[in-house]
Amino acid sequence: MSSGKALRVAVAGLGTVGAGVVDLLARNRDLIAARAGRPIEVVAVAARSKNKDRGVDLSGMAWEEGALALAKRNDYDVLVEVVGGSEGQTVEAVEFALKAGRPVVTANKAMLALHGARLGQLAHDNGVALAFEAAVAGGIPIIKALREGLAGNQFQRVFGILNGTCNFILTKMRQEKREFVDVLAEAQRLGYAEADPTFDVDGIDAAHKLSILASVAFGSPTNFDAVHVEGIRHISALDISYATELGYRIKLLGIAGLTPNGLEQRVHPCMVPLDTPIAHVEGVFNAVVAEGDAVGTSFLQGRGAGAGPTASAVVSDLIDLARGHNVPAFAVPPAAMKALPAAPMAKHRGAYYVRLMVVDRPGVIADVAAALRDEKVSMEAMIQRGRDPGEVVPVVITTHETEEAAMVRALDRITALEAVTEPPRIIRIIERL
Amino acid sequence: MSSGKALRVAVAGLGTVGAGVVDLLARNRDLIAARAGRPIEVVAVAARSKNKDRGVDLSGMAWEEGALALAKRNDYDVLVEVVGGSEGQTVEAVEFALKAGRPVVTANKAMLALHGARLGQLAHDNGVALAFEAAVAGGIPIIKALREGLAGNQFQRVFGILNGTCNFILTKMRQEKREFVDVLAEAQRLGYAEADPTFDVDGIDAAHKLSILASVAFGSPTNFDAVHVEGIRHISALDISYATELGYRIKLLGIAGLTPNGLEQRVHPCMVPLDTPIAHVEGVFNAVVAEGDAVGTSFLQGRGAGAGPTASAVVSDLIDLARGHNVPAFAVPPAAMKALPAAPMAKHRGAYYVRLMVVDRPGVIADVAAALRDEKVSMEAMIQRGRDPGEVVPVVITTHETEEAAMVRALDRITALEAVTEPPRIIRIIERL
Known part of the structure; x- marks a missing residue:
């Protein structure tokens, strides 16, 4: 058990998360001290504007303008980094603190995805912890679950809904039968999506988080470049309605798993069977499924972002440090x-949903079926609703498990058919969970 | 980080769980050593029959007949207690190990529910850990989540499906429209229920687990006697079908929460709204929901029992110990x-499902409604299907939120009505999750 001496915290970044951390540590001060075995006190903060009202009491805390200046102080025990950003002063501040033998608690998924292995090494070399529960699905203690609570398991696969913005958009699109651009605009008005939504809707944020989860679960250094990334911009209300008809929900999943070809890391929209828990995770919620050889399937759901859940994750890491824990970062x-070698996406095996727009005339389906047959892709079902001779109509095909490369070849053939009027939309169907 | 010296484990009990622990430690030996920072080795075991084939290699391990003899050895670092039983030699063995300054990892929920506070004190006095992830929902790292991963939160309520046998029975009853006794017999044949099913189906096992969760979440000493306990024997296929009609599932829940009257601990069947994750937890799975002031709602689902999930929990505790962790037991x-004072069940506030069997004749519903009105219980809905004048028919009523004591008084009046042919069946409706 730790001594009664306070754990002195320096908080870099006073945005939503940083202010949330200061607030939570103040609000639950006694409870946190009882659980941590000693008080946890914010002694210094860094943020650009000193006079902005953040709704929290900063009196008695030293002030620095930059994260690096904060890291260089000598009066703190732990650096909390909640500035964000994968390069520049933020990373320098983290490096400085680790080199000075001070543990770091961070919510910075981009930094960890791109520099995680190096920073983990730096933490190890200096005998201090690098903790990042807040970097992935703040309201779900998934890093701790993988690193500690399920640590006896060889994991086969870890996957989940890792971006609340995308899940909010997909949920609204389905519930209100609206199109992507329309719901995105609403999400931006509500503050659930950034003015530049690229990181969220193009899957990059989810890929950052996935590469962290994969590293923790599989003991392979973070390898963000190996993640296959697709976002949700191409998902249409039509596809969502077909998904419902077929017994699926469309979710943007991040999936990491061991395959015969190496470690697979992929972020893309998935058709998820309705009878699985993850299909019912709606709105801004996140969820993660861990599949381990002893535990079987463990499913965790919670809020992914926001001041409260993220602060909860940061403070739990601080309590661990106050208790004297030091678990290897990954x-x-x-x-x-x-x-581990990166499994090439071309070798991915799975089932596919394919939606074509075709001119409704005799022989088209036969041509499509022939293209699939020639590439040895086996059809599971075909739906062509609403005959409209001579007009363009949707045709939906689902396949049995096949190799991605074969699917791509078949789609090339299909795209080349004269009656096919636009590139096929494909959504991978996730294997039974 | 810990040294490379092996953590020496003594395993008391070689039933399903004990053999599972020995097997998992052997199977994932290298992975576990890498995560733990040093090897974890079983050096001694205790079980009654030495020559029984348990499918695991016990060569090189010392043998004792009893848990206490095992605890008294001097060649181990951690005692794993997976014998079970809340009294006698098992408890003595745990006490002996703790007093000897050796940490204990246990799956024994009955012992913890009845003696948790005393054993936690003993562990504290001797400066060693008492770890029990395996005691509650083995496949869900919920103790770690409450004690560490969500430790920054003031919890308002913690509840869940804590008994896989009951959930299996309720799931089968619904899916196959069968009655309790019939499905129980099948569960016994399948090995999902004991020959004497009392502990499971009467809610005692769930109550043991709930009192542990409550103590960890609310910092109040385990108080098993304060748990209000009802089982599932009185649930009929008829009630399950009404639940579906009303948009609910019936689940046996354990619920612990802070109320104006103190700490509420209750285990009973609940009507759970279909649009909540816990409604969809089926079969032998367990699930726990933690509601915290910062995190909001965190939901965890996994297998509750069996060799693999329970061994996973025991081994994660062993890895923690190998890493040098020592978190207060509760x-x-x-x-x-x-x-905390125990909130009396009579003061519980909630909504109720009531099913009556009444003689179908004019004025009966008016009498029932008057009884409710006289006790200020407000009806939300009433269903009387299938008129059958002069015969006995079911009548279902749901109420708005009311106090349990008022509900009990109203039910006494209703039971006394001449047209009411048997005692009303009541099932509490859980508040929106």
């Missing part, structure tokens, strides 16, 4: 990590 | 625990 020490 | 040190 579950095993750097020397025990092994870079 | 999240805060004994001195920081506060015995």
Whole structure:
């Protein structure tokens, strides 16, 4: 058990999350001290504007303008980094603190996805913790679950809904039968999506988080470049309605798993069977499924972002540090990590949903079926609703499990058919969970 | 980080769980050593029959017949207690190990529910850990989530499906429209229920687990006697079908929460709204919902029992110990625990489902409605299907939120009505989750 001496915290960044951390530590001060074995006190903060009202009491805390200046102070025990950004002063501040033998708690998924292995090594070399529960699905203690609570397991697959903005948009699109651009605009008005929504809707944010989860679960250094990333811009209300008809929900999933070809990391929209828990995760909620050889399937759901859930994650890391915990950043020490080969997406095996727009005339379906047959892709079902001879109509096909490369070849053939008027939309169907 | 010296484990009990622990430690030996920072080795075991084939390799391990003899050995670092039983030698063995300064990992929920506070004090006094992830919902790292991962939160309520046998029976009853006794017999044949099913179907096992969760979440010493316990024997296929009609599932829940009257702990069947995740937890799965002031709602689902999930939980506790962790057994040190008053069930406030069997004749519903009105219980809905004048028919009523005591008084009046042919069946409706 730790001594009664306070754990002194320096908080870099006073946005929603940083202010949330200061607030939570103040609000639950006694409870947190009882659980941590000693008080946890914010002694210094860094943010650009000193006089902005953030709704929290900063009196008695030292002030710095920049994260690096904060990191260089000598009067703190832990650096909390909630500025964000994968390059520049934020990263320098984290490096400085680690080199100075001070543990770091961070919510910075981009930094970890791109520099996680190096920063984990730095933490190890200096004998301090690098903690980042807040970087992935703040309201779900998933890093702790993988790194500690399920640590006896060899994981086969870890996957989940890792971006609340995308899940909010997909949920609204389905519930209100609206199109992507329309719902995105609403999400932006509500503050659920950024003015530049690229990181969220193009899957990059989810990919950052996935590469962190994959590293923790599989002991392979973070390898963001190996993540296959697709976003949700191409999802249409039509596809969502077909998904419902077929017994699926469309979810943007991040999936990491061991395959015969290596470690697979992919972020893309998925058709998820309605009888699985993850199909029912709606709105801004996140969820993660861990599949382990002993535990079977463990499913965790909670809020992914926002001041409260993220602060909850940061403070839990601080309580761990106050208790004297020091777990390797990525579950095993750097020397025990092994870079697994990246499984090429072309070798991915799975089932597919394909939606074509075709001119409704005799022989078209036969041509499509022949293209699939020639590439040895086996059809599971075909739906052509609403005959409209001579007009363009949707045709939906689902396939049995096949190799991505074969699917791509078949789609090339299909796209080349004269009666096919636009590129096919494909959505991968996730294997039974 | 810990040294490379092996953590020496003594395993008391070689039933399904004990053999599962030995197997998992052997099977994932290298992975576990990498995560733990050092090897974890079983050096001694205790079980009655030495020559029984348990499918695991016990060579090189010392043998004792009893848990206490095992605890008294001097060649181990951690005692794993998976014998079970709330009294006698098992408890003595745990006490002996703790007093000898050796941490204990246990799956024994009955022992913890009845003696948790005393054993937590003993662990604290001797400066060692008492770990019990396996005691509640083995496949869900819920103790770690409450004690560490969500430790920054003031919890308002913690509840869940804590008994897989009951959930299996209720799921089968609904899916196959069968009655309790019939499905129980099948569960016994399948090995999902004991020959004497009392602990499971009467809610005692769930109550043991709930009292542990409540203590960890609310910092109040385990108080099993304060748990209001009802089982599922009185649930009929008829009620399950009404639940579906009303938009609910019937689940046996354990619920612990802070109320104006103190700490509420109750285990009973609940009507759970279909649009909540816990309604969709089927079969032998368990699930727990934690409601915290910062995190909001966090939902965790996994297998509740069986060799794999339980061994996963035991081994995660062992990895924690190998890493040098020592968290207070019930999240805060004994001195920081506060015995919260037990909220009396009579003061519970909630909505109710009531099913009556009445003689179908004019005026009966008016009499029932008058009884409710006289006790100020407000009806939300009433269903009387299938008129059958002069015969006995079911009548279902749901109420708005009311106090349990008022409901009980109203039910006494209703039971006394001449046209009411048997005692009303009531099932509490859980508040929106």
